[in-house]
């Protein structure tokens with residue numbers, strides 16, 4: 001044991017003894033955890049400190065803190081039986097706690113629609129002008145009027161118009177759209193300027209397959225008088241005639257006018273946007289990306305056989321995976337040299353020390369709790385800043401414009417960000433460090449890292465990073481670059497001092513635009529493997545079984561060999577959702593609850609388990625047969641994927 005002491009002169013062993021007394025005799029878990037923490041800071045190899053700290057926090061229901069103790073233990077010995085057992089218990093408690101809190105109720109906080117914004121993309125103004133020109137020239141639709149009012153009409157005409165409108169409505173209900181259009185036309189002729197009737201006729205035209213006529217009607221309604229429904233219908237028509245930027249514009253108007261309450265308009269907006277962003281990326285593959293209740297999702301356009309490569313994906317950004325040659329890989333590839341400033345050096349030190357820093361007592365404090373290297377965030381901001389600076393220089397300016405920043409950030413809009421706690425509150429030191437690093441991006445440019453920016457990027461990385469490996473390591477790239485440099489330039493050779501002797505293994509983690517749209521299922525139909533796209537290392541996504549056209553492609557985010565309870569707990573903890581996949585529906589958690597009818601056994605006895613998978617329990621043969629034919633058969637026969645990082 002280490003003989004390091006704190007300022008009060010006590011050793012790690014003395015703190016551990018006190019922690020043990022607090023835990024065992026006094027049941028003072030708070031104090032026990034504090035003392036175990038101090039002991040471990042003095043000597044991070046004390047296994048008993050890990051266990052006392054971990055268990056004390058479990059008793060206090062401080063699951064995150066408890067996990068942090070065990071993380072230290074895993075570094076001492078990842079197979080230590082008590083730690084493995086305790087971690088299982090921790091998972092059980094997390095799940096129990098989640099269920100007590102209302103389980104699936106919590107999930108209602110998640111809304112893919114709210115997470116995916118509707119901001120205007122850089123360059124869209126011009127695209128919109130082009131599309132409006134097409135509308136006016138190709139479809140011969142006049143520029144929209146900005147004002148308008150209904151004409152005064154006498155009571156008899158008003159009544160006749162109302163009768164025609166009623167007839168039109170009835171025809172609509174009967175599905176007789178041409179007749180409905182005739183009646184609406186009559187009514188509009190009698191009551192010109194009644195924009196409700198014009199909007200209803202547009203709907204009839206649209207359903208009747210006359211999109212351009214429908215658009216003409218909507219165009220004629222002055223902007224201030226267009227309702228939520230009018231804007232929404234216009235969006236649908238514009239999407240159908242393949243004018244996506246205008247369609248987004250109309251759906252955005254509809255959403256705003258409804259104060260973001262009209263979910264249909266918001267949903268349609270995302271569908272149009274997703275097709276606009278992803279169709280060009282998937283054109284050469286038999287897949288496409290669409291928007292669903294779980295946000296973006298990947299679908300098969302055509303059937304595929306087991307083992308087929310469905311698509312290849314290149315990272316828009318990558319770095320060497322955490323704790324494998326981080327120092328080497330990252331500084332080569334992102335231009336953020338550790339020696340550039342004291343702050344970047346600190347960042348690399350934190351990455352090298354797996355998120356810990358040494359405090360004045362010689363102990364270690366964890367200041368970064370991401371499961372990925374913090375350097376990844378620096379890479380994201382680094383790439384945004386360099387793009388903004390390039391655009392600034394191209395425009396002959398000395399500061400990037402708002403438009404430049406927006407363009408530079410646009411590649412990252414493809415990645416969802418969702419987390420259920422505020423990362424910047426948990427990691428204030430890291431926020432400050434990133435602010436310091438990007439207060440000078442070069443060329444006198446400063447990039448603002450607000451807490452919202454930090455949280456957004458942190459959860460983008462949490463939700464979307466994928467590890468992969470490739471034959472070409474950053475080391476090779478670096479050496480190759482060195483051999484191509486000017487022989488009189490001595491800087492590359494000075495950099496050699498940063499290199500390790502042996503080339504590190506090429507384990508990367510990166511953000512892949514199409515791959516990041518794959519949702520999870522514990523009955524995944526695709527598997528992610530290392531891939532190579534024209535010499536660029538990346539991932540290939542293969543069919544795990546035969547896949548039919550239009551099926552959604554699902555990967556797995558976890559080791560699907562785990563029992564359902566643990567799978568759900570981990571998915572909830574790490575990805576914020578409660579899994580309802582087909583497998584989760586046809587497996588159970590507890591042997592004393594019938595997986596099919598949910599009946600609880602009276603005396604707590606176990607019901608017989610499915611003889612093949614042992615992951616479902618039935619109170620009767622009848623229940624077993626029903627479950628088998630409804631879906632258990634498929635999941636029971638499948639060989640499930642092991643861990644996929």
Ligand SMILES: C[S@@+](CC[C@H](N)C(=O)[O-])C[C@H]1O[C@@H](n2cnc3c(N)ncnc32)[C@H](O)[C@@H]1O
Nearest residue numbers: 294295296416463464516517518519520575577
């Ligand atoms: C890598 S992204 C997958 C694509 C995502 N749907 C999007 O719109 O970008 C991971 C996130 O998708 C959502 N997700 C993935 N699989 C899901 C599932 N089976 N049920 C609910 N949400 C899921 C979760 O919010 C998760 O954090």
